[in-house]
Amino acid sequence: MRGSTSAPTVRVLDVLELLARPGNERLRFSDVARELDLTQATAHAILKTLTDRGWVARDPDGKAFSLGPVLAAVAARAEAVRPLSGLALARARELARRTGYPTTIVERVNDTLVISAPETVTDEQFPVFPGDRIPYALPFGVAFAAWDAPEEQSAWIRRSPVTDPVVIDRIDAVLARTRDRGYDIDRATPALARATQLVGTLERDGLPAHVRQIMDQLMAECASIIFLPDDDPANRTHPIATLSAPVFDHRHRVALLLAVNPMRALTAAQLSTLRSELVEAAGEISASAAPDWPAPVSNVR
Incomplete structure (x- = not known):
């Protein structure tokens, strides 16, 4: 598809792809911000939105982020189509x-x-x-x-x-x-x-x-x-x-x-x-x- 890309969308996808990498199953807020060179405000906004929508899960004790349950449903549907x-x-x-x-x-x-x-x-x-x-x-x-x-x-x-x-x-x-x-x-x-x-x-x-x-x-x-x-x-x-x-x-x-x-x-x-x-x-x-x-x-x- 031709045309310009959306920078905010790219940053959201970067977060999901970072969490999907082997060894990155449980990253803290500071890890995500550092790895993707995001400001704290941007990292917080993205992670909160993804967590609220179930794309990312947050451990209430360790405060680490991981892929959420919605992705499992998407993966199951992707396999079907x-x-x-x-x-x-x-x-x-x-x-x-x-x-x-x-x-x-x-x-x-x-x-x-x-x-x-x-x-x-x-x-x-x-x-x-x-x-x-x-x-x-x-x-x-x-x-x-x-x-x-x-x-x-x-x-x-x-x-x-x-x-x-x-x-x-x-x-x-x-x-x-x-x-x-x-x-x-x-x-x-x-x-x-x-x-x-x-x-x-x-x-x-x-x-x-x-x-x-x-x-x-x-x-x-x-x-x-x-x-x-x-x-x-x-x-x-x-x-x-x-x-x-x-x-x-x-x-x-x-x-x-x-x-x-x-x-x-x-x-x-x-x-x-x-x-x-x-x-x-x-x-x-x-x-x-x-x-x-x-x-x-x-x-x-």
Whole structure:
């Protein structure tokens, strides 16, 4: 939707998203004001309104705030009206249990990718939280762009800081191969993947121009490495950051991505097993929404 945003609304949503982050289930008034850089008056007005309406609950003893009961009702309704997301969440949890790797669901909101459900089964730190936002721009969202219209693919590239013609020339081949095999594979090293995710989720508004320029340059360098030619022998061990497969809706459009995030080296055999499980899961979810849509089938050796 085009047009200006509402700053007061943004601040309210910031409070809810802060309380929704793991580890932030019980924050005090001062914590909320400090974390979001709000004045005491603004923080008080927002928290009081949310508490009065049941979106936030306040512990009368510890004075800590947490998500309220109204959100549970909203979540239940959201699952009913967004069945693909509910199915994807169930499969993400199953994949996490079966593989031992973190899984995520990625949804597109205009020109932004939203991480809606990271799932982990170990205590290993995973640098993604529910509600994290990443720009829908090269190098993020390849599996969305691969099935997008040509003009949207061009816009996806233009929104990125990548200007290297060598990298850009590779993109058509990358998107075509992604469509052919039915999933995207990010071969970045774990360190590079974490750096790229971090830069992608950082808020640029309000930063000095030279800082934004440094961040853009770093993102462009990450993209140039991520999109190196994929010509390694099939039996070589590769570092794999993410495997993501599209889930299609009843209009035959990509509704969301189901992703597994090994963040480590995998053998060819491990990769083959993992991609088969992922593509099968995504295809089954797609079939529930569009039975006439052929599920993506991995045909890459």
